[in-house]
Structure formats: structure tokens, C-alpha cells
Amino acid sequence: MEEPNKCFSLPVLGRYCVTQAPPTVYYVPEFISEAEEQALLKQVYSAPKCKWTQLSGRRLQNWGGLPHPKGMLAEKLPEWLETYTEKISLLSAFGGRHANHVLVNEYKPGEGIMPHEDGPLYFPTVTTISLGSQVLLDFYQPVCRDSEVTTPQTEESRYLLSLLVEPRSLLILQDEMYTRYLHGIQEMTDDTMTECVANLNSTKARLGHILPRSTRISLTIRHVPKVVNAALLLGRKK
Numbered sequence: 617m618e619e620p621n622k623c624f625s626l627p628v629l630g631r632y633c634v635t636q637a638p639p640t641v642y643y644v645p646e647f648i649s650e651a652e653e654q655a656l657l658k659q660v661y662s663a664p665k666c667k668w669t670q671l672s673g674r675r676l677q678n679w680g681g682l683p684h685p686k687g688m689l690a691e692k693l694p695e696w697l698e699t700y701t702e703k704i705s706l707l708s709a710f711g712g713r714h715a716n717h718v719l720v721n722e723y724k725p726g727e728g729i730m731p732h733e734d735g736p737l738y739f740p741t742v743t744t745i746s747l748g749s750q751v752l753l754d755f756y757q758p759v760c761r762d763s764e765v766t767t768p769q770t771e772e773s774r775y776l777l778s779l780l781v782e783p784r785s786l787l788i789l790q791d792e793m794y795t796r797y798l799h800g801i802q803e804m805t806d807d808t809m810t811e812c813v814a815n816l817n818s819t820k821a822r823l824g825h826i827l828p829r830s831t832r833i834s835l836t837i838r839h840v841p842k843v844v845n846a847a848l849l850l851g852r853k854k
């Protein structure tokens with residue numbers, strides 16, 4: 617890879633910057649304790665069944681409201697999430713704004729998520745706390761729209777690098793790693809550690825390790841800048 621990237625934007629997190637990836641990735645192993653991990657898992661699994669949405673390849677819970685181009689009708693986050701959204705917001709991950717949205721994803725071994733962008737409804741930073749299992753998060757170049765490009769652009773040819781996200785870790789993606797590259801998780805039951813894992817040195821794994829997946833929960837914590845006030849929508853004063 618080219619010159620290691622220098623991280624300036626979040627000074628508190630400077631030493632967690634993954635310099636072998638384009639700007640900007642912070643990877644903080646053991647961001648939460650095992651006791652906190654267990655407590656969070658308990659909360660996730662005690663949410664009412666109707667909180668879960670089944671998608672192909674994973675299921676999820678949406679907290680904070682549904683992001684919408686016209687504005688999110690914001691709902692207060694439950695306290696068990698707010699503890700962490702506040703902790704992360706105080707690291708200036710969202711440029712001084714406070715996280716107001718959390719997606720909880722559950723992946724069984726063999727499940728994943730197609731390469732995608734998180735898009736313009738969010739402040740361009742995503743922060744992720746992982747629970748239960750490690751996984752490789754893969755990054756891809758966007759499809760080149762230039763008509764001069766005639767070679768097929770397969771997922772394989774667009775692949776850039778991977779990040780190993782371990783249970784209890786915090787991952788922060790911003791700048792190009794949020795706005796330019798796509799990210800996804802392959803539908804596999806294990807992950808092989810290659811030289812393409814950009815943060816390998818900050819993890820417990822080593823080159824050549826094959827890590828079997830178990831059930832993983834990710835809390836993806838974001839700031840939705842555009843919110844609408846419920847009272848205004850209902851035509852009430854204040």
C-alpha cells in the first residue's frame with residue numbers, strides 16, 4: 617500500500633488510527649469490558665420481537681427513528697444505548713454533534729451484508745461496537761462509471777482491503793473510508809487473515825490464522841443531522 621495515512625482529526629484517538637488504510641479509520645480494541653458486552657447482549661435480546669426486522673442475510677433493530685431525506689422523526693434512545701452513544705460522541709467522532717441513531721445488526725455464521733455505502737442521510741462518520749464474534753469487514757472501490765473502462769469490474773477486482781473487527785472493539789470510519797469506498801461482509805463461516813487485513817497488528821490475530829465466526833451483534837452508531845420535531849409535525853406549538 618502507499619504512504620501510511622496520518623490522522624489528525626481525532627487527536628484523542630490518534631494512536632488508534634489505522635495508517636495502512638486510506639483516511640480515516642480508528643480501531644480501538646477492548647473499547648468495552650466483557651461485563652459491558654454481556655450486559656449489551658442481554659439488552660439486545662430482551663427487546664420485543666417486533667423490534668427485529670428480518671433481512672436477507674441478517675436481522676436488525678432500528679433505534680432513534682427512521683432516517684428520511686425530509687428529516688428523521690427522532691425518538692429518544694434507550695438508556696442502555698445512550699451510555700455508549702454519549703461516550704463515543706464525547707470523543708468528537710461526529711464533529712461535536714451527538715449520535716442520535718443506532719442500528720443493531722445480528723449475523724449468524726455464514727451471514728453478511730452486500731457491499732454498500734451508508735449514504736448522505738448521516739453525518740459522514742459511522743462508529744461500530746462489535747459484540748459476540750469477530751468478522752472481516754471488506755472494502756471496495758466504487759464502480760467506475762467511465763465509459764472508457766472496458767474491463768469487467770468484479771467485486772474481486774474492486775476489492776481494496778479488510779479490517780478485522782473483534783468483539784468489544786470500537787471502529788470509526790470517516791472521510792474517504794466513509795464517503796468513497798463501499799463496505800460489506802462476505803457470507804462465510806470463517807475469515808482468513810491475509811496481508812490485506814490493514815489493522816492486523818492491532819488485533820489478537822496473526823497472519824495465516826483462520827477465525828471461525830460465531831453470532832455477531834454490531835451496534836452501528838451514527839448522527840442523523842436532519843431531524844423533524846414531532847410536535848411541529850402534529851401542528852402543535854413547541
Ligand SMILES: O=C(O)CCC(=O)C(=O)O
Nearest residue numbers: 719721729734744834836
Ligand atoms: O455489521 C457491521 O459492522 C456493518 C453494518 C453496516 O454496514 C450497516 O449497518 O450499514
Ligand SMILES: [Fe+2]
Nearest residue numbers: 732733734799
Ligand atoms: Fe454500512
